[in-house]
Amino acid sequence: MERKYFDYSATTPVDSEVLNEMLPYFNNDFGNPSSVYSYGRDSKKAIENARYKIAKLINADAREIFFTGGGTESDNWAIKGIAIALKNKGNHIITSSIEHHAVLHSCKYLEKHGFRVTYLPVDKYGLISLEDLKSEINDRTILITIMFANNEIGTIQPIKEIGKIAKENNIYFHTDGVQAIGNTVIDVKDMNIDLLSISAHKIYGPKGIGALYIKKGIKIDPIIHGGAQERKKRAGTENVPGIVGFGKAAEIAYNNLDKNIQDLTNLRDKLIKGIFDNIDYVILNGHPHNRLPGNVNISFQFIEGEALLLSLDMVGICGSSGSACTSGTLDPSHVLLAIGLSHEIAHGSLRLSIGKYTKEEDIDYLLQELPKIIKRLRNMSPLYEKVKGGE
Amino acid sequence: MIEIYLDNSATTKPFDEVIEIMLNYYKYDYGNPSSLHKMGINAEKGIKYGRREIANFLKVDESEVLFTSGGTEGNNIAIMGVLNRNRKKGKHIITTKIEHPSVLNVFKYLEGCGYEVTYLKVDNSGKISIEELKSSLRQDTVLVSVMMVNNEVGTIQPIQDISSIVKKYNNCFFHVDGVQAFGKINCYPKQFGIDLFTISGHKIHGPKGIGALFVNKDIFIDPIVFGGGQEGGIRSGTENVPAIVGLGKAVEVLKKNFYDNFKTLNILRNKTIKKILDNIDNVQINGPDNINEVAPHILSVSFDNIKGEVLLHSLEQDNIYVSTGSACSSKRNGQSHVLKGMGLPISMIDGTIRISFSLFNTEEEIDYFVLSLKRHVNFLRKLIRR
Numbered sequence: 001m002e003r004k005y006f007d008y009s010a011t012t013p014v015d016s017e018v019l020n021e022m023l024p025y026f027n028n029d030f031g032n033p034s035s036v037y038s039y040g041r042d043s044k045k046a047i048e049n050a051r052y053k054i055a056k057l058i059n060a061d062a063r064e065i066f067f068t069g070g071g072t073e074s075d076n077w078a079i080k081g082i083a084i085a086l087k088n089k090g091n092h093i094i095t096s097s098i099e100h101h102a103v104l105h106s107c108k109y110l111e112k113h114g115f116r117v118t119y120l121p122v123d124k125y126g127l128i129s130l131e132d133l134k135s136e137i138n139d140r141t142i143l144i145t146i147m148f149a150n151n152e153i154g155t156i157q158p159i160k161e162i163g164k165i166a167k168e169n170n171i172y173f174h175t176d177g178v179q180a181i182g183n184t185v186i187d188v189k190d191m192n193i194d195l196l197s198i199s200a201h202k203i204y205g206p207k208g209i210g211a212l213y214i215k216k217g218i219k220i221d222p223i224i225h226g227g228a229q230e231r232k233k234r235a236g237t238e239n240v241p242g243i244v245g246f247g248k249a250a251e252i253a254y255n256n257l258d259k260n261i262q263d264l265t266n267l268r269d270k271l272i273k274g275i276f277d278n279i280d281y282v283i284l285n286g287h288p289h290n291r292l293p294g295n296v297n298i299s300f301q302f303i304e305g306e307a308l309l310l311s312l313d314m315v316g317i318c319g320s321s322g323s324a325c326t327s328g329t330l331d332p333s334h335v336l337l338a339i340g341l342s343h344e345i346a347h348g349s350l351r352l353s354i355g356k357y358t359k360e361e362d363i364d365y366l367l368q369e370l371p372k373i374i375k376r377l378r379n380m381s382p383l384y385e386k387v388k389g390g391e
Numbered sequence: 392m393i394e395i396y397l398d399n400s401a402t403t404k405p406f407d408e409v410i411e412i413m414l415n416y417y418k419y420d421y422g423n424p425s426s427l428h429k430m431g432i433n434a435e436k437g438i439k440y441g442r443r444e445i446a447n448f449l450k451v452d453e454s455e456v457l458f459t460s461g462g463t464e465g466n467n468i469a470i471m472g473v474l475n476r477n478r479k480k481g482k483h484i485i486t487t488k489i490e491h492p493s494v495l496n497v498f499k500y501l502e503g504c505g506y507e508v509t510y511l512k513v514d515n516s517g518k519i520s521i522e523e524l525k526s527s528l529r530q531d532t533v534l535v536s537v538m539m540v541n542n543e544v545g546t547i548q549p550i551q552d553i554s555s556i557v558k559k560y561n562n563c564f565f566h567v568d569g570v571q572a573f574g575k576i577n578c579y580p581k582q583f584g585i586d587l588f589t590i591s592g593h594k595i596h597g598p599k600g601i602g603a604l605f606v607n608k609d610i611f612i613d614p615i616v617f618g619g620g621q622e623g624g625i626r627s628g629t630e631n632v633p634a635i636v637g638l639g640k641a642v643e644v645l646k647k648n649f650y651d652n653f654k655t656l657n658i659l660r661n662k663t664i665k666k667i668l669d670n671i672d673n674v675q676i677n678g679p680d681n682i683n684e685v686a687p688h689i690l691s692v693s694f695d696n697i698k699g700e701v702l703l704h705s706l707e708q709d710n711i712y713v714s715t716g717s718a719c720s721s722k723r724n725g726q727s728h729v730l731k732g733m734g735l736p737i738s739m740i741d742g743t744i745r746i747s748f749s750l751f752n753t754e755e756e757i758d759y760f761v762l763s764l765k766r767h768v769n770f771l772r773k774l775i776r777r
Contacts (some may be wrong), residue, residue, distance in 0.1 A: 003429060010431075011629060019417055024599070027409045032401035035714060036700070037707045039396070060506055069460030069600070072618040102618035102627060109617055177774060201629060206417060208460060208600045208631025225500050225613060226463040226493030236463035236594060268756035301428035309427050314616030371577040 007219060008202075008294055008355030009151055009179060010320055013112045014245065017205035021248040022206065025241040033238050034227065040227065043240045050247025053061075053227055058177075059187040059249045060213050066230045070210040071178040071199030072222075075102035077212055077234070078174040081220040082143050082268055083110050086172075090140035096128050096157075097118045098335040099147050102197075103176055107145075126155035126285040126339050137169050144173050144293045148180035148196075152335040152351055154285030154295025156184060163192030172218065178210075182253035183292050184261065194218055200242065204356070205249030209242035217353040237387070260356055266295035267354055267363055271296050279374050281387075285336060285349060296352040300342060302384035303348040303377050311373045315361040317366055320351045394710045395756045398745035399594075400542055400571060400689055401714055406596045406644050411597060411635045416633035424630050425619065432768035433760030434632045441538040441639030445603055445727050448642050448694045449588070450579045454608060462591030462603040463493035463569040468626065469566045469587040469604055470536060472612030474506070480562045481531030487511040487519050487548075490538050490730040494568055495728075498536075511537075513732050516679040517546030525556055532563050539572035543716050543729040544678040547576065554584030563611060569601075570594055574645050576658070576687050578750070580605045581594040587612075592634060597641035601634035612713055636763055651748055659748045659757060663690055666761040671768050675739060677730065681757055691730075693739040705767040711760055714745045 005013075024048060031039030033047055053063040063269050068074045082347045083093065095107055097119045107117045118136045128146060137144075158328040159175060166173035174195035177186055184205035188196055202204055214220055214233075226235025242381045253260070275282060281301035302307065305321040312319050321333075336346035352366070378384040396404070422430030424438055424582055438458075446453040459465040476482070487496050488510045491626030497510050509527045511519045519537065528535075535557050537548050540723050551565060556566045566587040572578050575596035582590035588605040606612060606625070645652065664676055677691035678684075694702065699715040706713055716746040730740045746760075 005430065007423070007426055007430065010426050011421060013419075013421040016418070019414065023410070025404050026413075030402060030404045031712075032398070035712070037398075037703060037712050037714075039712050065576060068629045069464065070631075073460070073616055075618070076616045076627075100618070102616075105617035105627070133399040137533075155535065162572070199629075206628055206631075206633065208634050224464055224467045225496040226466070226491070228492075235467075235496070236461045237591075239598075240462070241598070242600045248654070306427070306718060313428040316429075318422070318426065318430050320426060334530075359720050 004317045004365055005357070006102070006317060006352040006354060006366065008358075009351065009353035011188055011201050011207065012204045012355055014206055015252060017252060018110055018112050018205055018245045019246045022241040025244050029032065033240060034229065034289060035259065036213045039309065043046070043238070045242050046240060047238055050243045051256070051350070053247040054198070054211055054250040057181070057186070057190050057254045058198075058213060059363070060281035061216065064216055065231050066212050066214055067238065068210045068292065070208060071197050071202075072102040072201070074197035074212040075100065075176055076106050077220070078197060079103065079106040079145055080223055082108065082155070082172055082174070082195070083115055084221040085219045086142040090142040091313045092118070092138060092140040093143045093145065093215070094118045094136050094141060094145065095121065095145045096122060096333065097338045098122050098150055099100045099129060099145070100164070100176055100178070102153055103145055103147065109358040116338060122338050124340050125290075126150055126153050126335070127290070128157060130161055133165055137165075137171065141169070141171050143347060144171055148182065148186065148206040149292050150286070150335060151179045153297045153334055153339065154290065155287045156180065156292065159193070160191045166194070166233050167192045177293060179249045182257070182260065183264070185257065188213055188215070200249055202247035202255050203249045206242050206245040209239050209246045211246070216286045261293045267360065268293055268296055268356055271314065271352065271363050271366070274363065278367060278371045283345065285339060285341070294354045297349060298352070299336075299349045300343045300374055301345060301348060302381040303374060305347050306350055308350055308373065309376055311377065312369070315373070317369060320353070321349060342390075343380070392710060393759065395712065395745050395752070395760055397711065397713045397746045397760065398721045399749035402599065402744065403749050404500055404751060405594045405598055405637065406641055408644055409550070412640045413633040413637040414638050419608050420632070424536060424632060430664050434630075437632050438593050438630055438638040442636035444639035444642040445590070449605055449648050451581050451605055452564065452608060454740070455605055457604050457625050458630060459602040459604055459626055460600055460631070462594070464587055465589035465591070465602045465604040466568055467494040467497055468532065468590055468615055468633055469510060470494065470501075471615050472625065473564050473566065473587060473610065474501065474534060475613040476571070476611050477533055477562070480531040482533045483509070483529050484534040484536070485509045485511065485524070485527055485685070486536045487513060487538070489513050489517060489541055489729040490536070491542055491568055491570065494538065497586045497591065502775065513692070515676075516684070516736055517541055517544050517729070518679065518684070519548060521549065521552055521556065525555060528556065528560055528563065530560070530562070534566060536566040536568070538568040540575065540686040540689070541696065541729060542571045542689070543727060544691040544733070545686040546678050547572070547684050548688060551583050555747070567675060571689070572685060574642070575688055577666065581607065586610050592638040592641065595641050595645060597638040598634045601631055603638065612766045628704060634683070653687055656748050657682065657749060659752055659754065660687055660690050662754060663746060663757050666757065668764045670761060676745065677733065677735065688748045690748075692744055692746065693735065694742040694768055695739065696775055697742040697768060699741060699743045701771060704765060704773065706763060709761055709763045715743065716745060
């Protein structure tokens with residue numbers, strides 16, 4: 001059975017152009033970039049070339065890009081690295097209640113070590129309030145960390161406005177851009193972003209490689225110590241094939257950004273419309289317009305999300321109930337609870353995320369199978385029977 | 392064009408089998424292992440395979456192996472993780488003067504956090520003294536970290552002797568940086584009484600960007616990176632599935648002929664030593680003479696009246712690649728802390744190159760290499776005398 005992949009937010013296949021670019025760095029130019037002879041110098045050049053391509057995608061300078069082991073490490077580094085570097089200046093951090101766990105758990109860790117963290121609430125669309133943000137800032141605030149776009153419901157925050165507020169108050173602004181990169185325009189200069197976390201495997205690059213953009217002049221402590229790689233900020237032999245792959249993925253994303261956004265938006269809207277036209281008792285989670293072009297998140301009333309996922313899997317459709325990281329657990333998503341869904345409704349939620357290899361037929365197939373599955377599952381629900389009977 | 396790569400301590404060329412299996416996971420089984428659907432399950436299977444291969448090789452439980460982004464992160468997690476977890480037990484930690492920077496710089500950082508550090512000396516063969524270790528250990532010593540094989544000279548530390556002494560102190564944990572030892576000599580952390588053991592993929596013909604850490608199941612460590620709770624909560628972040636599978640494959644290939652591999656490397660090393668000593672005057676082999684005390688793939692040689700870096704670039708003209716010290720520190724102008732620790736005079740430290748072998752090297756390459764080496768050394772020495 002051919003599988004229909006609707007989980008691009010969890011991870012993406014590696015683009016074959018990316019793979020082709022990576023391969024020589026496994027086979028031939030496998031040298032350690034810290035070596036002084038030509039083997040090493042070639043890989044050093046490849047790294048700098050990749051750094052330049054990634055910088056271009058977010059309108060940064062190449063010298064502001066630092067490679068990491070992935071998005072999670074980037075988030076951890078940004079938050080803890082700034083907190084430690086600025087601990088004499090203040091101990092207050094502002095974030096939101098719907099961040100990825102890499103951010104939330106870093107903040108929780110800092111709370112245990114004398115920092116105070118404000119978790120901004122979000123409205124029913126998943127947006128923070130700029131007024132809330134302003135009112136929470138005090139003279140001990142050292143960092144604002146608000147995600148660019150949410151991984152579960154796709155809502156895009158007013159990043160430029162947040163950046164402006166941060167700048168006016170002289171506070172560093174970090175944003176987790178893991179889901180946003182390649183799916184929406186990110187301009188760190190225009191948006192006043194001081195630190196940005198990104199990851200390759202969400203944009204058709206390899207797993208195990210990410211980056212942190214650190215604006216020039218920003219004071220940050222390393223969290224991993226060792227050799228002098230990444231200008232002494234991130235130790236460890238550079239993952240050259242991974243970095244090269246990330247660079248190529250960024251280049252492709254840059255060249256196709258507008259088209260990618262348009263294509264995905266069309267498919268996404270078709271998918272949402274198709275679901276609403278064919279299934280009743282459904283709720284679209286996240287913002288109607290300010291959302292990632294590839295993200296659909298729907299709650300089906302009277303449905304248990306896990307049963308829905310398994311049923312979809314049986315007909316070859318790969319979806320997700322929440323973020324991949326938490327979908328192994330039974331707790332309802334903290335994001336869905338934060339936008340005001342009840343536990344029950346949150347449990348019946350499905351995230352379908354599409355990407356550049358999603359075809360129109362895939363959407364058609366999903367729209368053909370999903371209503372049947374929902375109907376079958378609901379027929380087993382006594383609650384649904386009761387509601388229908390009352391009509 | 393002949394190319395002779397003799398810098399396998401810096402990094403190695405991945406096995407073809409490794410690249411092949413990784414490609415499959417990049418292209419087809421690309422799922423996120425945390426996903427519940429078939430794609431996620433396939434990815435999870437890949438991780439299980441990698442973990443099983445490593446666990447079997449180390450003779451430990453699968454649950455005791457966790458994946459990291461490499462040796463440096465492994466050392467960082469091991470050291471900071473066990474100390475953060477056992478903050479109240481003591482503030483004294485011990486390591487050696489010749490560790491890799493990913494250990495030494497963590498210890499330097501910890502000094503700034505209020506830990507008292509003892510840096511053990513080494514003798515002229517690069518070995519620590521068990522007596523000094525004994526007299527350094529205290530009731531408030533919480534960690535001893537000693538590398539198994541030194542990356543610059545290849546000296547093997549008496550790991551089992553160290554562990555039997557450390558074990559007498561209930562509050563003290565034993566970490567071993569096994570990055571240069573793994574896949575080269577027998578590494579059985581549990582049998583050896585090691586609590587935490589770091590390994591890396593790209594030193595054993597596996598991919599870069601992946602490593603693993605053995606954590607004895609009787610001990611608990613705190614994470615240094617927080618997030619989705621992968622790897623038992625100790626190392627969050629989407630698993631690097633292709634690289635994990637690649638590392639597992641490298642281990643599978645290596646262990647098939649483990650003893651033969653060891654012999655092959657030893658033959659290459661011994662032949663190189665003999666040919667250098669036979670052909671070039673005023674040279675010194677660094678590290679232990681006893682071949683049971685030195686790793687089979689690392690050879691450190693000092694040439695009187697030669698600048699190691701100049702020699703390196705001369706050899707490069709013949710497409711021969713060696714290094715002066717470790718790759719990580721070769722950018723810095725500072726002299727090797729390892730050779731200094733072994734008491735080499737500055738002039739000899741400056742004239743040192745590291746030759747490191749892999750299974751891809753041949754005896755013919757060694758003949759060619761020593762010929763080239765002899766020519767360049769003679770030429771450079773004549774220049775200096777003029």
